Amino acid sequence: MHIPSRLQGFLRMVPAWLVIAGLAGGIAQASAATPAERYTQFCAMCHLPGVHGAPKVGRHDDWLLRLKPGLNMVYRNAVEGMPNTAMLARGGTDLSEAEVRAVVDYMLAATALPVSVLRDAARYDRFGLSDRDFIRRDTSRDGYLSRSEVSADALLLKNFARFDSNRDGRLGEAEYRNAETALERERIAATVDDATLIAAVKQALAAVKGIDFEYVKFEVSNGVLVIKGIVGHADVAVRARDVVKRIAGLKSINNLLVSGDQISWD
Numbered sequence: 001m002h003i004p005s006r007l008q009g010f011l012r013m014v015p016a017w018l019v020i021a022g023l024a025g026g027i028a029q030a031s032a033a034t035p036a037e038r039y040t041q042f043c044a045m046c047h048l049p050g051v052h053g054a055p056k057v058g059r060h061d062d063w064l065l066r067l068k069p070g071l072n073m074v075y076r077n078a079v080e081g082m083p084n085t086a087m088l089a090r091g092g093t094d095l096s097e098a099e100v101r102a103v104v105d106y107m108l109a110a111t112a113l114p115v116s117v118l119r120d121a122a123r124y125d126r127f128g129l130s131d132r133d134f135i136r137r138d139t140s141r142d143g144y145l146s147r148s149e150v151s152a153d154a155l156l157l158k159n160f161a162r163f164d165s166n167r168d169g170r171l172g173e174a175e176y177r178n179a180e181t182a183l184e185r186e187r188i189a190a191t192v193d194d195a196t197l198i199a200a201v202k203q204a205l206a207a208v209k210g211i212d213f214e215y216v217k218f219e220v221s222n223g224v225l226v227i228k229g230i231v232g233h234a235d236v237a238v239r240a241r242d243v244v245k246r247i248a249g250l251k252s253i254n255n256l257l258v259s260g261d262q263i264s265w266d
């Protein structure tokens with residue numbers, strides 16, 4: 001088993017530490033801010049009730065899938081923020097990166113996840129991957145993309161062999177990055193008029209489950225696509241980007257969709 005030593009120490013510390021925090025009660029000074037206090041002050045308003053789709057501290061199911069891409073990704077999402085969601089960089093605070101990571105450690109420890117989950121997350125970290133899309137698509141968590149893992153992406157699938165430089169039947173992260181760079185370059189190089197692009201974007205977005213054109217609008221001008229509106233879950237915004245980024249002729253894509261699962265649709 002391998003759990004980062006910093007987290008291990010933290011896991012051991014927490015119970016005593018929560019008691020001390022409880023005893024200290026109202027006398028805690030802002031200058032003596034602990035990760036728990038920072039959590040309460042800056043993060044709990046979303047993460048305690050679970051608003052805007054924020055994973056609740058203490059609820060295993062909210063965290064299990066999030067840990068599959070590794071612990072590093074969870075820290076990174078907290079520090080860099082998560083595109084198209086209410087999770088801003090550093091939770092919208094001016095905490096340092098180390099402070100944010102310590103708060104995340106607190107949140108994970110307080111959630112008391114099974115050790116196997118943390119161990120699997122740490123194992124995935126050892127692949128040393130960094131491309132968010134690659135990691136998201138690696139559903140088998142083996143550090144490579146197979147044809148079946150990219151089967152929803154017709155253009156990439158068609159070009160699979162072309163980018164599988166070492167001919168091992170799978171794409172490593174570097175091969176995948178090359179593929180994305182090349183496919184994007186080719187997409188931009190294609191000349192397609194706006195009317196045709198609008199029809200293509202409409203068709204592509206209509207196929208994404210969770211896109212409702214009553215709440216999602218887009219425009220294309222000189223090949224530049226802007227998508228705006230609200231979707232029920234951040235995954236929908238990611239899938240929207242997945243499909244439009246393959247449309248030949250789009251010069252750039254500005255995906256301003258916001259996930260708003262807290263919004264009542266009535």
Ligand code: HEC
Nearest residue numbers: 042043046052053054066074077078085086087091103234
């Ligand atoms: C305005 C609400 C809000 C605040 C404040 C907020 N978060 Fe979040 N956070 C979210 C939402 C929403 C998500 C889930 C986004 C998604 O996946 O759709 C999230 C996700 C996360 C995740 C999971 C990352 C992953 O890999 O899935 C972590 C860790 C996290 N927040 C840490 C923090 C910390 C630490 C703070 C305080 C410093 C904080 N958040 C403050 C809304 C918030």
